[in-house]
Structure formats: C-alpha cells, structure tokens
Amino acid sequence: MTEIAPNLALKISQDPDTPQQVIVRVEGDVDACEERLALHGFEIRRKLRLIKGFAATGAGSHVQELANEPWVTSIEEDQPVRAL
C-alpha cells in the first residue's frame, strides 16, 4: 500500500468527504493511468509527465482507495506555494 503523506492523511481522517487536491505519482504509462485514475472518481487537473504523475481532485475516501493500487507510488497534498 502506498503511503499517503502525513499532512494529507490527517486531513482525510478529519473529513473523508471533502474533496482534496492531490498530486499522485504512478508507475508505468502515464496516459494509461489517466483512465484508471478517472475510474477511481478523480477529476484530473493536470498531467505531470516530469514526475510521472497527475494533479487531481477527489474525495478523501477515494484517496484511501487509490493508495491500495499497486501502480500508485505516492499521494500527497497539492500544496500552495508563494513568491518568496
């Protein structure tokens, strides 16, 4: 099972129904994983070929299900960044 980043896991445990913006990294063909991610109920916002992953939005409960998939290598929160 893929480990969900701790800050994301905490958010999901507090409110599993709230949609979460996540970055999902995968193993294998990114285009093919796009279909699979959608089947898990995720709305894909960006395909991120640089890291073999996606920016996607899905409910916390879906994130937990996704973590069980062997082709998923990591799931983390899509965090805000700022000009420094």
Place this chain on the structure above:
Amino acid sequence: MSTAPKIHPVLASVLAQEMQVAQAGGPPAIRIIVKHKPFVETLAAAAAVGGVMAVSRQFARTFSGSAMTATPEAIRVLAARPDVEMIWLDEPVHTTLDVSVPLIGAPSVWSAGFTGKGIRVGVVDTGIDSGHPDLVGRVLVTRDFTGEGETDNHGHGTHVAGIIGGTGAQSGGKYRGVAPECLFVASKVLKGDGSGMMSDVIAGLEFVAEQHVQVVNLSLGGGSNCDGTDALSVACDSVVDQGIVVCVAAGNSGPGAGTLGSPGCAKKVITIGATDKQDGIADYSSRGPSLDGRVKPDLCFPGSSIHSCRAKNTSMGQPIDDYYTTASGTSMATPHATGSSALLLQKQTKLLPQEIKDALMNSAKDLGLDANTQGKGRARVFASFQAISIPTPPPQPPPPEPPPQPPPPEPTPSPAPSPAPTPAPQPAPPGGGCRDLVKSFMSGH
C-alpha cells in the same frame, strides 16, 4: 592607541575584505564619512594624509565632518588622530543591483567578455513584463499556468528577471543584472496575489525544460521543512537530471533551524540563502538542515534591498519610479545565482549542473557562520569563473577536403517559441505499470 572604536563595524568589515583584495592588486579606494572636531585644521590635516585621494564634501550643520575617498591605510591613520571621532563607510542608500552585482564580481566576468549572451534562462514565477526597457526583445516566450493570462500582474517575476539579466537600459546602465545578455523563457505559475499551487509549478518547470533552457530560477516555495521526496522537489531534481541548472530560494522563514520549504530541500538543485547589506546572513533567510539532515542552503547571494525592474502597473516592493522597485528576500538572492550560472555556462556550455554548483560553492567567501546558515558562504562569481577552465581541444590534423560548413546558429531573440522536443520513451518499469493493469482492469482480471 587602538583605532578600532573609531571605525564603524560596517567599515571595519569592508576594510578586512579589501585587505584580501589588496594582496592581488593595488590599494583600493574606499568612500568614507569622517566625523571630526570642528577645526579647519583637521580637514587640512586629513587631506594631507597620504592615501586620502579626494575630499568630496564637508558637513557643518548636522555635524562637523567630511566625505572623502581613502585607502585602508589612510583610514587607519585618520582613526588614530585625536581630532577624529568616528569614521563610517559612505554607504549607498539602497543595496541595489549596482552594489550587489559588483559585490559578487559579475562586472569582472563581463570584462572578460562573458555576459550570458544567448544562454536561455527559465523564470518560473509571476510572468515577466516583456515590454520593460531592460528586458525588451529577450523574453522568447511566456506560458500561463494560472488562468489569469501571461501578464505579470504582480511584479515579482519581472523583478527576478531584472536581477538575472536586466540591461539597466532605463537607468543608464546603473541597474544592470548579472547576465545582461541572456534570454528568457517564462512560465507564469503564480497569480497576481503571488500564490499558486505546486502542481502548476511542476507544469511550468516542464514547459521551460521543453524550451531548452539551460538554467531555471525558482524564487518560490511552500510547505514546511522537507526531505526532498515531495513532488515539487522530485520535479526539480528531474530537471537537473536533464542537464539543466536549477536555482531555488531557501525560503524566508529564518532564523530558526530547519526552516526550509519545498523545493528548497531538493537534493540536486542549488539552494540559495540571502545575505544582507552588511554581508552577513539575513535574519529571514531560511536555515537548514533539511528534514533528512542534509546541509542547506548550498550558498548565499545578496538578497536584501535589491533594486530591480518594476513591471508595468504593479506596486510590488517599494517602488522607486515607474521602472524600478526595491525588494528583499531569498527570491532576490536566487536570481543572482541564476545569472551567475548563465555566465559560467557561456564560458563552458557543457558544464553539468553539479559542476556549476561545485564551481559556485567552492569559490564562495566563508562568512564564518555554520553551514546550515550560510552554506559555503557568499558567492564570488568571478572566482568561480576563474576556477572553471575552458578545455583546450586536442590538436587535429586538418582534413584534406573540408566540406563546406553552414554558419553556426546565432541565438537571436524571437517571440516565437521553440518547438518542444519529443519526449523520450520511458522504459517500462520492472513488474509492469499502469497500462498492463488498465488492460487487466478493463478485461475483468
């Protein structure tokens, strides 16, 4: 008697540095302000001191004193006089590009003929005002990832671009960036309020990498201290693996330990801290170590009160006039590193990112602080430039019938984007990937 109490600490620091420089060249001239007792004789006596090169101003209403240019030795002689009360460094009002760029030695690199000409630099930020007189004609392409449009409606990215490579055209050359003939590729990933999402930054990184940039600047960050395995840090390291130098800001969460964010904790990037105008480490500059115990930042550049380009219709920082504004942060230090990398890459285009990183770090001036505060110290790009050697091609016999060669392509600014390269095919991971799984999923297995 000791002259130290009469020499202000900032001046003392400059004197210590100048002594090192003086070993290589002649005695340097330093602009100072001398407060002395109100006797005309004092000024006459000071002017007679060997090494006092010019007395430029006299003050009487505020205090009795004089502004002058003198050698370090003359300053010590003056300090020993009983009628001299204090000597300060005659500092500029702002630590601006005209100070920070010379401080790291960039003009000496220009004098050697290297201005970053033709080096393609990616700026992943709030966009760039491509109409700014200091940048005009050199922003090759901008791609918006925020949905707001390509205009820099914040000003941060334009300020950063000016530090990297503004020509200083609007200021008569005064506010010239580090690599004033480089070219820019811009990804707008931060909105008008200066914020964005990591996934947008990753997409912006991907875009500039596709545009064949040689250096990327990331004056942004987010999250808390990290170990380099988060998606943005991994993306930055992936760009480095493609042979592209990536300079990232350490963050502005200092002075506490372990205050980096992502991508400051990435493993292969050059993480930049900021120095202040006393050439010490700025309080705000984030400190290491990273969450997994690595030393960060890697080195520091000037980042405080930097005067650079102001984007049209923006008010970021403290505007000076319609074309320039002043800002502080590791955001301002990082583009000094990016411009420096461009200078080194113009000298040796085949240098690997790690070699650029080593050249900058190994030539830095040790500020005497711990590694997780200063990294290797404050950069000296001319020393780095001298440290990298241009490889001498081995002698080759001339070919009997040299075929006609087309002229080498000149990198010329063009508003048209370069074609994106075809992505290299990815090897299938051991044990299969998503395609096999999707097939089995679709077929019910």
